[in-house]
Amino acid sequence: MTKTLGKFAGRMLLVGCGNMAGAMLDRWLAAGLDPAQVAIVDPFAAPREGIAHFASLADWSAADGTAEWVMLGMKPQQLGEVAGDLAPVVQGDTHLLSILAGVSLADLAARFPAAKAQVRILPNLAARIGAGVSAVASLGEVDEAAVTALLKPLGTVVALADDSTMDLVTAFTGSGPAFVFRLIESYAAAGERLGLSADDSLRLATATFGGATALLESSGEKPGALAAQVASKGGTTQAGLDVLDEGGQLVALMTNVLRAARDRGRELADIARGDG
CATH class of the missing domain: 3.40.50.720 (NAD(P)-binding Rossmann-like Domain)
Known part of the structure; x- marks a missing residue:
């Protein structure tokens, strides 16, 4: 060994x-x-x-x-x-x-x-x-x-x-990779809808998410601070961020995703105990 x-x-x-x-x-x-x-x-x-x-x-x-x-x-x-x-x-x-x-x-x-x-x-x-x-x-x-x-x-x-x-950790990190994969898949699908080839869009999406995650981990900075470094007032990035941030919809969506996964974990626990 x-x-x-x-x-x-x-x-x-x-x-x-x-x-x-x-x-x-x-x-x-x-x-x-x-x-x-x-x-x-x-x-x-x-x-x-x-x-x-x-x-x-x-x-x-x-x-x-x-x-x-x-x-x-x-x-x-x-x-x-x-x-x-x-x-x-x-x-x-x-x-x-x-x-x-x-x-x-x-x-x-x-x-x-x-x-x-x-x-x-x-x-x-x-x-x-x-x-x-x-x-x-x-x-x-x-x-x-x-x-x-x-x-x-x-x-x-x-x-x-x-x-x-x-139960929350199960949803957050256990199920988390599937949620990230779906986000990348959706990002790539949006690129394809707007004119990229399917292969190019997926390669670019994968590299973009991977590079951003690596930068976040190595920099020691908060995600919001790094987003601000990419964005400039009135620029293309800020236009996209304005859509993501509108009405807190993205945080609300992810909260609902995690809540559904967490609650299903609790249901599975009841079944495992014979309560469900």
Whole structure:
């Protein structure tokens, strides 16, 4: 194992390995995680070289499966059907990791009370290239060094005091890349409507958003200050900003977007608890 994951040891079981869990796993493998340390339980996940793959928890258990680290990566709605078979596996030496939207630490503790620690992680898809954001909150006797070693290769790590704001963080950073992709797509579509070719418009939009984000991150300045540096009174940029800023419509739109995503996370939590 490389120094990148040098403080992470033990065996890991991934219960569900869809887009997000798969992106995390691929990044960990690229950072030096030994495939022999990992097993996947997911009948639909693509096979990965060197990693044991099982269609069900029963199959994994029959193969004498053991793991000190278990990560829940399936759909939140599946928690109820998975918990009964998984709870006997999650014992006093097990760290339970969860990326399930809407499923709180309290929910995890109720389902898996014997776990050494419950760790709720909210990553996003940019983890695939090590540029993601992972918010994390935990309960129990957490091996902080190992959790940090596991999450740092994914990108920025933000430790939360508790998970009370995690539904909003789920919407804000977890769903956020999809919202940014849609904004870029819409920006490119507008350029195409006004006369650019589809290919040129998408390339220009992607580079513009990427460059602006990189400048914002490196400059240490506020977005509004940088916007003011681009705009001049009576100029083309200011004309466009006047449309964006009219009536606070852009902030209102983004607030509604985040509210809808946050509220859906809460609905998923109710379903996972059996309340919905």
